[in-house]
Amino acid sequence: MARAREPIGEGPACDADHPRPSGRPRDAALDEAIILATRDRLVRDGYSKMTIGDIVSDAKVTRPTLYRRWRNKFELVVDALDYGFRKQSDMYTVDLSQLEPLDALVEAVRRVDPAYYNPDAMVLMGNFAGEAFRTPDLLEILRKHAVEPRVTLIEKVLSELQERRAVSADIDTHTIATMCFGSYFAAFYRGEQQKDLPEHVVAVLWPGIVAKPEITRRRSGDRAGPGE
Structure with a gap:
């Protein structure tokens, strides 16, 4: 991961004049x-x-x-x-194409849970949000490596479902992904159980995004007349 701009921090050497010491092999x-x-x-x-x-x-x-x-x-x-980030990177590259459309979206929403890998993630994210003014680089690192991969996963799955014609072509994938991710924070701050949250969120979203079957309506003038 590329290192962000280095602020002055606790330690004996915090500038370019004091390179990291070399010595015995690291354990x-x-x-x-x-x-x-x-x-x-x-x-x-x-x-x-x-x-x-x-x-x-x-x-x-x-x-x-x-x-x-x-x-x-x-x-x-x-x-x-x-x-x-490295420990949980595999969860963003999972192939959900073999699942039924609704199940694929449920699984994607399950994986955007900040606590999917680390049960302390919600607290960590809150701590870094609190550093937004003192150490903004930390929040930017979190945004790039913990937030964006999650919402991108939802967007990717929704795009795949559009290709499968399982969901409407005109849905706002960005906003839906943001809502799915944000639902975990709402549940956390409300003190609610998050175990079944993916199913509940998708159950509410699905009727509004599922592709509607095309209904062919013949105009009265197109109907076959007698003797045709």
């Missing part, structure tokens, strides 16, 4: 321990309140161990987010 197990500790702190404390000290304590590593890998908190958080 993948330590990398993952630090990343997982970072993701946990993002949920519990949010970006602004989490500290490098808390992360190294949770991961049971030293500060030098962390700073050999990341120069500051922002770079660490970018990689912690990328870890999650």
Whole structure:
């Protein structure tokens, strides 16, 4: 994932005059321990309140161990987010063409659930929304790698259903996709059960988007007359 503009962050080196130190080969197990500790702190404390000290304590590593890998908190958080994005990337490329049209849309809506892979995703997204003014790059990363792939999945499935002539050709796929994604946030903030949300959302949408059978109406003048 391309790194966003780097803001000044917590750490001993936050500019181009202090390149990331080189040294012994990196231990993948330590990398993952630090990343997982970072993701946990993002949920519990949010970006602004989490500290490098808390992360190294949770991961049971030293500060030098962390700073050999990341120069500051922002770079660490970018990689912690990328870890999650890579884990869930396959869910956006699923082939739903073999399912019945309504079932395909239900499954697509199920997969846009922010908590489909990570049960803490709603809290994380809320935390990053709160950083919109302090650290806008974080929200932009989230928008690009967590929001757009989800709504694009819905748009893609709807376009495929249009090609199959299962839904109307003139529906607004962008708005429908946005509504499907937003329904999870509405349910979360209302404290409602989200287990059957995909079925409920599609049940409401489907009558308005399903392709209507063409009815051939003959004009009275086109009807065959007697003796023809």
